[in-house]
Amino acid sequence: xxxxxxxxxxxxxxxxxxxxxxxxxxxxxxxxxxxxxxxxxxxxxxxxxxxxxxxxxxxxxxxxxxxxxxxxxxxxxxxxxxxxxxxxxxxxxxxxxxxxxxxxxxxxxxxxxxxxxxxxxxxxxxxxxxxxxxxxxxxxxxxxxxxxxxxxxxxxxxxxxxxxxxxxxxxxxxxxxxxxxxxxxxxxxxxxxxxxxxxxxxxxxxxxxxxxxxxxxxxxxxxxxxxxxxxxxxxxxxxxxxxxxxxxxxxxxxxxxxxxxxxxxxxxxxxxxxxxxxxxxxxxxxxxxxxxxxxxxxx
Numbered sequence: 001x002x003x004x005x006x007x008x009x010x011x012x013x014x015x016x017x018x019x020x021x022x023x024x025x026x027x028x029x030x031x032x033x034x035x036x037x038x039x040x041x042x043x044x045x046x047x048x049x050x051x052x053x054x055x056x057x058x059x060x061x062x063x064x065x066x067x068x069x070x071x072x073x074x075x076x077x078x079x080x081x082x083x084x085x086x087x088x089x090x091x092x093x094x095x096x097x098x099x100x101x102x103x104x105x106x107x108x109x110x111x112x113x114x115x116x117x118x119x120x121x122x123x124x125x126x127x128x129x130x131x132x133x134x135x136x137x138x139x140x141x142x143x144x145x146x147x148x149x150x151x152x153x154x155x156x157x158x159x160x161x162x163x164x165x166x167x168x169x170x171x172x173x174x175x176x177x178x179x180x181x182x183x184x185x186x187x188x189x190x191x192x193x194x195x196x197x198x199x200x201x202x203x204x205x206x207x208x209x210x211x212x213x214x215x216x217x218x219x220x221x222x223x224x225x226x227x228x229x230x231x232x233x234x235x236x237x238x239x240x241x242x243x244x245x246x247x248x249x250x251x252x253x254x255x256x257x258x259x260x261x262x263x264x265x266x267x268x269x270x271x272x273x274x275x276x277x278x279x280x281x282x283x284x285x286x287x288x289x290x291x292x293x294x295x296x297x298x299x
Contacts, residue, residue: 028136173285
């Protein structure tokens with residue numbers, strides 16, 4: 001099964017569980033006399049608990065497989081994914097599995113952001129409320145953790161896209177760039193591909209220019225003008241493209257800074273640096289390109 005299909009199945013599983021809890025919440029409000037012992041109620045309770053557990057186990061499995069791709073260049077995404085899975089596990093089962101030591105300052109910060117305890121269990125979680133037939137409370141917990149769940153899905157996708165970028169995918173992106181009127185970007189990426197092993201500094205330099213040319217081209221196409229400044233053009237895009245979040249703009253600026261420092265610094269970049277730069281550049285060029293038109297070959 002493809003990664004995209006697996007992630008789509010997770011999304012559908014979440015929505016199916018949410019819809020089931022929503023119906024049970026409405027039914028319990030309309031028919032409060034349907035208390036424990038009802039065959040109708042017990043059947044739906046069992047199926048709802050099974051659906052919640054299956055969704056959690058599917059997320060854990062997908063995250064575990066994606067975690068095998070983690071390396072120093074994708075450590076941030078892998079660690080955040082582990083914490084997001086922990087948070088969703090707490091929301092469904094109530095139990096906390098420690099993955100980051102409580103003395104880890106970064107881990108503590110992320111756990112506070114996700115409202116994730118460091119030990120023990122919590123009082124409010126989906127399975128507990130389903131067992132107690134408090135379906136509206138179960139729905140509230142699930143909805144509260146919607147962002148955590150979909151954040152985990154996006155980090156799984158990021159790990160695959162950053163680590164597994166087959167040549168046919170690179171060809172697709174370069175072809176789409178040419179069709180979008182950005183052939184110079186495609187040329188830069190092709191040159192970067194050819195030099196990532198033999199000449200890492202040149203590869204990183206081409207990546208830098210490819211990213212800059214893409215942002216400038218996007219600014220002209222979407223905002224009507226280019227400021228000739230990478231950060232300036234991103235700011236202009238932020239005014240017209242709601243799908244390009246402030247966080248993504250910050251990541252793009254950081255990537256551009258990384259490419260600039262590695263390209264010009266006295267420290268000689270290694271092939272691993274070039275590979276990381278190339279994958280990141282392809283990923284974000286493709287992300288920006290998707291704002292111009294639907295991306296061919298994407299589900």
